[in-house]
Amino acid sequence: DVNGGEATATGTVTILDTPVADAGEDVSICIGDSQELSASATNGTAPYTYLWSTGGTTADILVNPTVTTTYTVTVTDANGCEDMDEVQVTVNPLPTANAGDDVTVCLGQSTVLTASGVEGTPPYSYAWSNNETTASITVTPTEDTDYFVTVTDVNGCMDVDMVTVSIDPNQCASIGDFVWEDLDRDGIQEAGEPGIENVPVTLLDGSGNG
Numbered sequence: 001d002v003n004g005g006e007a008t009a010t011g012t013v014t015i016l017d018t019p020v021a022d023a024g025e026d027v028s029i030c031i032g033d034s035q036e037l038s039a040s041a042t043n044g045t046a047p048y049t050y051l052w053s054t055g056g057t058t059a060d061i062l063v064n065p066t067v068t069t070t071y072t073v074t075v076t077d078a079n080g081c082e083d084m085d086e087v088q089v090t091v092n093p094l095p096t097a098n099a100g101d102d103v104t105v106c107l108g109q110s111t112v113l114t115a116s117g118v119e120g121t122p123p124y125s126y127a128w129s130n131n132e133t134t135a136s137i138t139v140t141p142t143e144d145t146d147y148f149v150t151v152t153d154v155n156g157c158m159d160v161d162m163v164t165v166s167i168d169p170n171q172c173a174s175i176g177d178f179v180w181e182d183l184d185r186d187g188i189q190e191a192g193e194p195g196i197e198n199v200p201v202t203l204l205d206g207s208g209n210g
Helices: none
Strands: 019-022 027-030 035-038 040-042 050-051 060-063 069-076 082-092 095-098 104-106 111-114 116-119 125-128 136-138 143-153 159-168
Touching: 019 069, 035 104, 060 069, 095 143, 104 111, 111 159, 136 143
Parallel strands: 019 082, 027 082, 095 159, 104 159
Antiparallel strands: 019 040, 035 060, 050 069, 069 082, 095 116, 111 136, 125 143, 143 159
16 A cells, blocks of 8 residues: 555456367268258356357257268357367269160060169169169069169169060061961951961061062
8 A cells, every 4th residue: 555565355266167069970961861960068067059150059950961061060158168069061972873775575575674873982782673682683574564773872872763674565476387268358267267387478568578
């Protein structure tokens, strides 16, 4: 003081614990998918508030990135102390499935269907609508049939394609080797109409070409 005396003041300084933010583990998704991100906090003083780089203010948010993106979350505790953490969402491209070209077969005839995949990340796995799980399958449909194949890449991303196998009853038809006298001119061999077997028959078009 003015008389040369001394005074001592005392006080308490409280050191507050800082919260520890956790934005969760990094994740991978397929393009077009959504992903839930969940933040949490420890230490500090609850309750906590959350502020994501997307503007979201809840612990859990739903994101749908089209490219690989890093999201940050700021956690603030009841004392106003803050911490930040980040999480990366890796976006993987989709494969493109190809079930092959549509085909036409005779009734009772088998055909091989072969699927393939491009883009995405190989190797690929295959799942056909008839429960086959190889790239190439053999089918013998009894009617026009659509076959679907799901191609899945190593990241679990998938695509679907379809191939149609059509039945053409005329494709494998033959005229035979039996010639008969069509007495009633109805184009149908009937009892009593004589004929000869093992006769070579050639069909000609309107120009006389075989």
